[in-house]
Amino acid sequence: MMSLEGKTIGVALTGSHCTIPEVLPQIEALIERGASVIPVLSYSVAHTDTRFGRAQDIRQKLEEMTGAEVIDTISKAEPIGPKRLLDCLVIAPCTGNTLSKLALGITDTPVLMAAKAQLRNGRALVIGIATNDGLSGSARNIATLLARKNVYFIPYGQDDPKGKPTSLVARMCDTERTIEEALAGKQVQPLLVEKWKD
Numbered sequence: 795m796m797s798l799e800g801k802t803i804g805v806a807l808t809g810s811h812c813t814i815p816e817v818l819p820q821i822e823a824l825i826e827r828g829a830s831v832i833p834v835l836s837y838s839v840a841h842t843d844t845r846f847g848r849a850q851d852i853r854q855k856l857e858e859m860t861g862a863e864v865i866d867t868i869s870k871a872e873p874i875g876p877k878r879l880l881d882c883l884v885i886a887p888c889t890g891n892t893l894s895k896l897a898l899g900i901t902d903t904p905v906l907m908a909a910k911a912q913l914r915n916g917r918a919l920v921i922g923i924a925t926n927d928g929l930s931g932s933a934r935n936i937a938t939l940l941a942r943k944n945v946y947f948i949p950y951g952q953d954d955p956k957g958k959p960t961s962l963v964a965r966m967c968d969t970e971r972t973i974e975e976a977l978a979g980k981q982v983q984p985l986l987v988e989k990w991k992d
Contacts (some may be wrong), residue, residue: 799828809838810887810924875911886922928962951989
């Protein structure tokens with residue numbers, strides 16, 4: 795097991811609001827292993843209240859957990875590049891919308907600016923997908939990013955093959971393992987896993 799002591803890891807949350815509760819324990823686990831965590835929020839997570847929680851509550855919980863101010867604007871995310879702030883950036887959950895923009899090089903949210911800054915430095919970017927069209931409209935974007943240098947995926951699978959046959963969600967409990975491998979320049983394996991239970 796690679797030491798994460800002294801590593802600075804960005805964790806960026808995008809608008810798969812139902813998946814956010816799976817990500818928060820992973821942040822706690824990283825902190826317990828000695829990593830410093832900097833939270834980054836998409837505009838959706840930063841400003842949208844849903845049945846899964848209020849935006850302000852998510853922000854407050856993240857800042858209390860990490861002891862760091864949330865990055866929630868493009869201007870706040872921009873220094874990640876020139877200051878080389880992060881050893882690794884994790885986007886989890888990563889929606890199909892964010893995934894598609896990342897594949898096309900679009901930078902119009904704090905999360906995408908953080909990702910662009912990270913890749914500019916040749917450092918690890920880890921993606922934990924959560925998208926209802928992973929096996930349809932987003933499939934080409936997943937393929938594009940799988941072939942991109944310094945981009946790694948948390949293992950993922952179908953979360954509801956019968957009800958949502960094109961939906962893919964990362965197995966967030968594999969976040970630590972994926973980060974360790976990404977910091978060593980490797981894609982964790984297996985990449986395709988069983989996510990659902992019948």
